[in-house]
Amino acid sequence: LSYVFCFIRHIAGLNNGPFLIREQLKLVKGLGPKSFQQCAGFIRINPETVRRCASGLTSSNGEFCLQMQKTAGKKKVKGSGSTSNQFNPLDQTCIHPESYSIALRFLSQIAGSLDQMGSAALRQSIESSVKSRGLEVLAKSLDTTPETLQLIVDGLTQPPDISTDNLDDFKREIVSMNDLHDGMVLTGRVTNTALFGAFVDIGVGRSGLIPKRFITLEKLPVDQRRRSLALGPGERVEVQVMNVDLQRNRITLDLIRVLK
Structure with missing residues (x-):
């Protein structure tokens, strides 16, 4: 966990601008193949960033977007060939x-496609396949583990939109970490999830972490209890502040419930 935080802090401190693809992480100076392998799954590409850069919108990061689009497919990365700009x-x-090829083979098995990600149609196809064949049998046919396949199922069925720009989710009088105190109940949106918990934007300029031990089955809707990560980006949640560490700039939250 501490390694992941150090990695994120390292990237944030390098002023690299928005990334359009995960492969571009390999272009960050000082981050080798091992770091990429350990942390790539934690870094998610915001689809809004991709849309803005792909459409050529001008902004403070417009020049960077153009540069990354041009260089992503050209720069060589030690031990991994070159990155792709797609x-x-x-x-x-x-x-x-590392599981992308498995995900694509799984989609091929159920006659699905990437442009269906997060749709009701794909969810229905996946649920039907898992119900008829079983997760373990499907995993074996794809030469992977049930745990990895469940993670793939979660990724394919959760809506990819991770926008958290809706200010109605936040209390207007809570604008910084100094306004927080233990026991406070807030609403927010999940910004990212990992095996150790979920990060939630509560409107104070710093996401709080709900540790995995606080994400229990009874707090989740029935249709989310089989997910390997339980919560997904963009989901609205009600949380309680458990601890505010101003010195280390960390917020620990407890999940109360998932909001619709």
């Missing part, structure tokens, strides 16, 4: 790049 919808999910 936008990949799987980069917006919890699926690790």
Whole structure:
């Protein structure tokens, strides 16, 4: 966990601008193949960033977007050849790049496609396949583990939109970490999920973490209890502040319930 936080802090401190694909992480100076392998699944590409850069919108990051589009397919990365400059919808999910080929084979098995990600139709196809054949049998046919396949299922069925711009989710009088106190109940949106918990934007400029031990089955809707990560980006949640560490700039939250 501490390694992941150090990795994220390292990237944030390098002023790299918005990434359009996960492969571009390999272009960050000082981040080798091992770092990419360990942390790529944690970094999600915001589809809004991709849309803005792909459409050529001018902004403070417009020049960077253009540069990344031009160089992503040209720069060589030690031990991994060159990066690809193609936008990949799987980069917006919890699926690790090492499992992309498995995800594509799974989609082929159920006659699905990447442009169906997060749709009701794909969810129905996946649920039907899992129900008829069983997760373990499907995993064996794809030469992977049931745990990995469940993570792939989660990634393919969760809506990829991770926008958290709706200010109605936040209390107007709570604008910074200094306004928080233990026991406070707030609403927010999940910004990212990992095996150790979920990060939630509560409107104070810093996402709080709901540790995995606080994401229990009784707090989840029935249709989410089989997910490997339980919560997905963009979901509205009600949380309680458990601890505010101003010195380390960390907020620990407890999940109360998932809001519709």
